[in-house]
Amino acid sequence: MTTLTQSVARPRATTAPQRVRRGLSGKVASAVAIVIAVLWTTPTFGLLLSSLRPEDQIKSTGWWTFFSDPQLTLENYQQVLFGTSSSSGQMASFLINSIVITIPSVLLPLALATFAAYALAWLPFRGREWIYIGIFALQIVPLQMALVPLLSFFSQGVDVFGVHILPAWDLEGPGRFVQVWFAHTCFALPLGIFLIHNFMSELPGELMEAARVDGATHGAILRKLVLPLVGPALATFGIFQFLWVWNDLLVALIFAGGTAETAPMTVRLAQMAGTKGNEWQRLTSGAFVSVVIPLAVFLSMQRYFVRGLLTGSVKG
Amino acid sequence: MDFDFAAEQPKLVQLLIGIAAFLVVVAVILLLVDRAPMRRRAWTHATILLLPAIVLLAIGLVVPAVRTTLLSFMSGDGMRWVGLDNYAWMFTQPEALTVLRNTLIWVLLVPLLVTSVGLLYAVLVDRTRFESLAKSLVFLPMAISFVGAGIIWRFVYAYRADDQDQIGLLNQLVVALGGEPRQWLQDPPLNTLFLIAVMVWIQAGFATVVLSAAIKGIPAEIVEAARLDGASPTQMFFRVTLPSIRSAVIVVLVTQSIGTLKLFDIVRTMTGGQFDTSVIANEMYNQAFRYGETGKGAALAVFLFALVTPIVIYQIRQRREVR
Numbered sequence: 053m054t055t056l057t058q059s060v061a062r063p064r065a066t067t068a069p070q071r072v073r074r075g076l077s078g079k080v081a082s083a084v085a086i087v088i089a090v091l092w093t094t095p096t097f098g099l100l101l102s103s104l105r106p107e108d109q110i111k112s113t114g115w116w117t118f119f120s121d122p123q124l125t126l127e128n129y130q131q132v133l134f135g136t137s138s139s140s141g142q143m144a145s146f147l148i149n150s151i152v153i154t155i156p157s158v159l160l161p162l163a164l165a166t167f168a169a170y171a172l173a174w175l176p177f178r179g180r181e182w183i184y185i186g187i188f189a190l191q192i193v194p195l196q197m198a199l200v201p202l203l204s205f206f207s208q209g210v211d212v213f214g215v216h217i218l219p220a221w222d223l224e225g226p227g228r229f230v231q232v233w234f235a236h237t238c239f240a241l242p243l244g245i246f247l248i249h250n251f252m253s254e255l256p257g258e259l260m261e262a263a264r265v266d267g268a269t270h271g272a273i274l275r276k277l278v279l280p281l282v283g284p285a286l287a288t289f290g291i292f293q294f295l296w297v298w299n300d301l302l303v304a305l306i307f308a309g310g311t312a313e314t315a316p317m318t319v320r321l322a323q324m325a326g327t328k329g330n331e332w333q334r335l336t337s338g339a340f341v342s343v344v345i346p347l348a349v350f351l352s353m354q355r356y357f358v359r360g361l362l363t364g365s366v367k368g
Numbered sequence: 369m370d371f372d373f374a375a376e377q378p379k380l381v382q383l384l385i386g387i388a389a390f391l392v393v394v395a396v397i398l399l400l401v402d403r404a405p406m407r408r409r410a411w412t413h414a415t416i417l418l419l420p421a422i423v424l425l426a427i428g429l430v431v432p433a434v435r436t437t438l439l440s441f442m443s444g445d446g447m448r449w450v451g452l453d454n455y456a457w458m459f460t461q462p463e464a465l466t467v468l469r470n471t472l473i474w475v476l477l478v479p480l481l482v483t484s485v486g487l488l489y490a491v492l493v494d495r496t497r498f499e500s501l502a503k504s505l506v507f508l509p510m511a512i513s514f515v516g517a518g519i520i521w522r523f524v525y526a527y528r529a530d531d532q533d534q535i536g537l538l539n540q541l542v543v544a545l546g547g548e549p550r551q552w553l554q555d556p557p558l559n560t561l562f563l564i565a566v567m568v569w570i571q572a573g574f575a576t577v578v579l580s581a582a583i584k585g586i587p588a589e590i591v592e593a594a595r596l597d598g599a600s601p602t603q604m605f606f607r608v609t610l611p612s613i614r615s616a617v618i619v620v621l622v623t624q625s626i627g628t629l630k631l632f633d634i635v636r637t638m639t640g641g642q643f644d645t646s647v648i649a650n651e652m653y654n655q656a657f658r659y660g661e662t663g664k665g666a667a668l669a670v671f672l673f674a675l676v677t678p679i680v681i682y683q684i685r686q687r688r689e690v691r
Contacts, residue, residue, distance in 0.1 A: 163390065167397055295510075
């Protein structure tokens, strides 16, 4: 901590933007920066430490007592992950659900958005501008607006003026995953097509033209030329979609139900927070289990994510 | 370990089916595109590539949006037309008005706080030796689900009676300073502010990263010139830094407003909307999926749509200007 303070406060070889900072700098400024960093880190740290403390201790003393009376255990994780009683958490089951939900819900929109973006960026057909604008505009529709009708689409099929056009899906058990994949795929497409299209339309057109003159089909151009080049855009959207699906509560609550058969971890955690608000040993370890995978993905892919974020937002 | 792996197998089978379906879809589309002769006009290819996405968008977004709008003029069971009754309920009943008031507080405070904290932090850590570590620390909550964050913060706000040891950090601090422990999440209207703190905690990292990149993009000559003219630090910030990163600030404000309007998970996990903390998105879920009041839920969703639309249109215009 002290080294951080010193390095922030000490004037070093300055570049112009640094002077902007130093304008606000000095001891107060670095103190503020440290306070923010501590404020932002402490809650998560407290959760992690708590999840490792024995049950009676979590419930009777604050996690900071760990420093005077260190006791750690993996008991909470054992219980919350693998316990079989209905009150234990059964997180392992819900963890598997989360994985089963996430993989197709990332792959499908990624592929479909890439195809659509390619067509919109590189195929000269009439009305493509309008289709593109239409898809972009669909970002306006809040998820909340789509939920009730989409649910009835799954459970009752489609009727037009009393004529049954599509049957109900009547999905039961693991089949309900299909609904969730379907919903996530639909909801992800506007943003996905938009992001990938932005990136794709900046590829040099001569490249495609040359390939076509050589007799390559659109399929071949897509596979061999475009895909390797739009890698960064796909990575950005993939991470984004992964985090969104993994962390989603609303779509899962409605389309996956609430049981260990299909519901993801977020749903389980929300249930536990509602009904067992005082079972801190399970809440903390459960929350940490749900946080670990996205954190790992996020940390290892942070660079791509930030890059994509910036091309998408700042440059416009 | 009494975990039953056999019981999990149907799920994994389902996952394999899902992945197989994905591969089939991709293969079929690529095959069709390859088979369609290149000589033909582009729209054959375009149709093959676009059709799946457009069909899904129609089923998943367009038709539902239209139907929800219709539902909002119908009774809860969707059997008869009730005109504007649902909207009248939204703007007159005290409980619905509380929801609107809360949403207003959220959408005014969150973008403002997120942007100011993000900007302050970005300026403070800019070009320091620990910049990337410092930014990562604040950026991390972005990866945590709102539900997970809700639990983290419920723990911070946890309450124990006066005579017991506190386990929540906030009450511990209050007690250490000689105060009385409080049930932070149960006294309106302050509890809404405590929920808002969670949202700010999650989102500030996003603002930091975006704004920090913008700050680094300020041309050095401008800063140099301002310094030569003898600008004070405060002048520097308000006359040079802030105007130069205006478009990035707007991007952050806009995305935060949209995200805040649709916010649902934090409220649901932390209070369930009790103690006067509900917001539009949460109330919409309650009405439509818990009380079976589809009409009221739909009206709330349409209202949400009406609130989001101008912000998104503004964003599109901004993008055009930047280009």
